[in-house]
Amino acid sequence: MDFYRFLASRTDRMKASEVRELVKYSRRKDIISFGGGLPDPASLPSKEEIVSAIEFISSLGDRAFQYSPTSGVPELKTELAKFCRDKLDIKASEDEIIVVTGSQQALDISSRILINQRDYIITELPTYIAAVQAFNLMRPNYLGVPMDQDGMKLECLERSLRMLRENGLKPKFLYTIPTCQNPAGISMSMDRRKHLLELASKYDFIILEDDPYSQIIFKQFYFKRLKSIDSEGRVIYMSTFSKIYAPGVRIGWVVADKSIINFYELAKQFIDLCSSSINQYIILHALQSNLIEKRIPLIVQRYKKKCELMYGLLKEMMPEDSVWTNPVGGMFIFGWLNEKINTKKLLIDVIEKYGVAYVPGASFFVDGTGWNTMRLNFSFPDEEQIKVGIERLSKAVKEEAKKV
């Protein structure tokens, strides 16, 4: 049977994410991969922690094994409200919070409940590819805003906003990862955060604040989350336990006004009914016993060391015309090579001949640029792999630079 003629027309936009495809290489022993986005294995829950979580779950009777309310296990929402208040400086009541199946689901639901075909959406340049792919389901138009070391260039943003307004248009929302951005490793300055909210008010749009990394800050950096300085209820805040507990648990959450959360809940009913009750209780236990609070400083310490090592090696070994971001936290360093180098074309060669992998940056740019960029992950590889891997990668890049 020829299945393809049964496909919906929108599937013509579907293609595999290069980042997800690279997961294949992340466990091949002979290849050092900077391509993934996995946490440091040493930062994941210990056996003792899991046993203690199971003791907790066993004490609950059948609750952890049944379906749970679509918006999340009530005790977890209470604990999340505390966590938001104490750790993130975000005030939210239980009905302003919904538990989701990883923050990818928050992006997917945002796409469904907010986007009409041909709506304008604003993203950073570069931006998180899986967010764009979630939004693509609803076929929006994109406007990309370039960044410098302080985040989105707001004069460029305002130019786009004015242009839209002159054409009688408004953006539906602006999607940003303001802190330790993936892929760029850039964090938005406090001044710009305030200014961004002013623009949102002036030009009347919603902000999706995607915030998976802001607990992993290893340099002096003053900031507030956009949600915590949002006086108009314009910010939809999303975060996850993937980076501070474990990705395999697939638990994230969204904070927004109650009227917005209601629509997330309605949509989630038909997407997966509820997030895994077992995993919600695992996270509840981790929060109640301060396991997450205790783990964060350890993650910060390890990532700081790895990041500094990688950045130092890049500055030392890479060609002088390449530029690398120097992140205050998170998991990624981003680089711009000589404009003649196409990192996508280069990749297979680098994997096969040099045994090292990265993510070509082009797919992170919604405007079709970025062909000479790459994203490097420093959280997963160990220090020895970072040393050997960056050495190999530098050799490959220098070889290529000679050719072009």
Next chain:
Amino acid sequence: MDFYRFLASRTDRMKASEVRELVKYSRRKDIISFGGGLPDPASLPSKEEIVSAIEFISSLGDRAFQYSPTSGVPELKTELAKFCRDKLDIKASEDEIIVVTGSQQALDISSRILINQRDYIITELPTYIAAVQAFNLMRPNYLGVPMDQDGMKLECLERSLRMLRENGLKPKFLYTIPTCQNPAGISMSMDRRKHLLELASKYDFIILEDDPYSQIIFKQFYFKRLKSIDSEGRVIYMSTFSKIYAPGVRIGWVVADKSIINFYELAKQFIDLCSSSINQYIILHALQSNLIEKRIPLIVQRYKKKCELMYGLLKEMMPEDSVWTNPVGGMFIFGWLNEKINTKKLLIDVIEKYGVAYVPGASFFVDGTGWNTMRLNFSFPDEEQIKVGIERLSKAVKEEAKKV
């Protein structure tokens, strides 16, 4: 801020599922609820089983806590292929299988990759409401086919198919729960199954076979799954561990031709990246240690007793003009009351005055009929609750019958 003007236009079709809303009542002590769809608490994993699963997970290093491949943990897919072959008589290789976050996700992905706006979709009358709501995202048209005790009336189906053909149209797919249907508790006869596949071939459409209950058969009933007699690759088969292990684990799977599975995988990348690795390993362990195989006879035994009890009481106590299905398995009995009774209007009264809940059937009918029907769940309540609850419900229905 007035959020509503930012909503996508499709959200006007979103409303809370009455079934999910009824979950609220399922834990109120004073109300006996036949409204949910929860497994018997006594059928859920024991503490020993969970401890043993955790021992297994601990032995894997960090694998259970990291992201896993989008299509599923490879060892689980191997085990699922065996399970399909040995328990379901379905032949499938690993690349014809994808692990999903509960079978609700399978429905959601099917909706995204198959449906274009205004496509025709065929369902049973009544049908599983959360499937319809997943399909609604893409705004299809529905054709409902009535059932008798042997399942879909195929002469009605063929009439609809001919009507479509005469108008130059084809259905995109037919959605069916052929075995122990939710909500109707009806199972399709073997003859009809064969005939349905012939019609699918003749009129060229896909069949989505949703199969959560077919392992829970407690009467003599000969059947084969549609997928196991599908010679043309027209059947997309979906099932779940919610009813034979635990809903809280949110693990299901889809079996289809490789070209179809590839599209499920592509879509899933942007929906939740991957299903929970922890939960996939819990299921892997349960399959490898035959925990699920051993549990099924116990579930069957308990549900048989409860179902017979409930059906007997309904026949004894309900008005003579009411009709109740007598299921061969599954979790639900469905009833048609006197046509003058509107079960939706009746519900709140019955909850408040009689302390018993059910699901009004109307929302299960895509053609707007079924106002006098109700779905009763017999798996979750205990035997005493079934006795007291059906007595209360019968009183309420008889009272109402006097009024109308």
